[in-house]
Amino acid sequence: MAHFPSAFLDEIVARTDLIELIARYVELKKSGANFMGLCPFHHEKSPSFSVSADKQLYYCFGCGKGGGAFQFLMEHDGYSFPEAVEYLAEKTGLEVPKDSGPAPQEEARKKQALALLDRAASVFSNALKAEQGKSAREYFQRRGLPEDIIQQYRLGYAPPGYGFMQKSFGQDDRILAQLEAVGLLFKGDRGYADRFRARVMFPIRDRRGHVVGFGGRIMEKGEPKYLNSPETPYYHKSELLYGYYEHRDAIRKRKLLVIVEGYMDVLALAAHGLPVGLASLGTAIGERQLREILRLHAEPVFCFDGDRAGRQAAWRALERMLPILVSEHGPRFLYLPDGEDPDSLLQKEGPDAFKKRLEADAKPVLNTWLDGLRSLAGRGAEGRARMAKKADAMLADMKDDYLKQAWRQEAEADTGLKLREQSKPVKATRSVSSYASPSARNQERFLAALLQIPSRISFLLQGEDNFILDDTGLNDVYTRALELAAANECVVQALLLDFPQEERIPLWASQSDISDGEYRKLLLLMQERHLKQLRKQPAPPEQAEYRLKRLQEITKKLKEVDINAE
Ligand SMILES: [Zn+2]
16 A cells, blocks of 8 residues: 555645545535544435544444544545545645656656546547547437436447557557557557447546547447456446445435446436436446445345346346445335336337336345245255255345344244354444443443544553553554554544554544543553552562552542542
């Protein structure tokens, strides 16, 4: 990962208005010291998503997602960390330090490649408008795509025959090598040759709107029907979704997301006033794409052809979804009538009937699963046994324990057979006060108190105690927090970057209910515990005596605190 100086990251955080960043997607209302809104990461009816302006943190009390500006862009918009840094640096008028981020050479190469791909999109688009693009224009017209859609999605045309790229870009060897590197040319027997010929062209954009590759479709008969850019350093087909950049805002706003199979389906939806379609890039939909989809909207509808191939594709998507699925998700599956795709149905029935179909005919993922199992297993007692076995095997992939239990019960009811128990103990909930043991609870609250007001750490550093927290996860965060404070770093923001998996950090940091009085008591409890542990170890008499004296003082102080509290 690229390394950025921490002072630079602090400066970005200080200059970023997190409220403004989040308010683009979430309607925020002031509530006490914080802002509240409906969580963009899980489906909910009453707001549990809070944003603190002075701490520059967000936290959802419903699903536990939380962090600062970088984490929001990564989690919400799918940015990588360097991308999030770059984006916010640009937004806040800061320049990314030269010696950080990707190597300058690599950066320059990427910029050139993206510029070239963008130019290629314009070249194809101009070819569509020119005389030679007449048949392609007619094709789009026949398919019901109006001019504004063609413009917005930068649709284009690659003429038949070889040499179009050279004609458009010239003969410079360096440029030709670059065109090969981005997948527009390939090396044949007689030198460079155009990859895309006699096809309508669909530029594919990454999350930030850069054209990174192309899909090309033949207009009449021929094979292959679709041709896509090969994998390049900028084009990873397993990570991208067609329509993501163009539709992400509309999907969130309308709370509707339709996964379809082809580019033309995505565009047909948009042309009918439904800019909410996404499609994978000519391959089966993979886990990374499914994560992206469920993050964008918890209740997407997956549209598949009703034929055998369509049902198989749906089953594959369902299988890949199992490890990601949690009870907050509600994906549904819709099989279209034989021989139809969204494009053809929209042309026949119009958008309202199509929307009705989505509402009425799309089945919840659980029903799709049970139906699929039933048809795979066949009839009779053996069929029920096969179905139970297959259900068992698939349930093992699920991570959400409660959802797994619910699905198991449904499969048991369906087969009349008892499935194996595979439940692991349910993870502790996220609330700070949920521990059974008071000492474990105190330790977590102590850490929360430190992150809530980091100047407490500076005082702690001046003391003599070397606490070790029982929970290794807590202890790692605690130890790192002390290091960061000692180095005068911005503790919470740095912790968020150092522990991306620890979802409780923003919760701890945004706790505003740990008073100085409670903190003093927590500190005394920590010291008491620490000294008691130390007294179990052998020590020279002088030291043992000193420790005993301190322990007695602390115990006395604790009593006073309790009396004062009463
Ligand atoms: Zn949430």
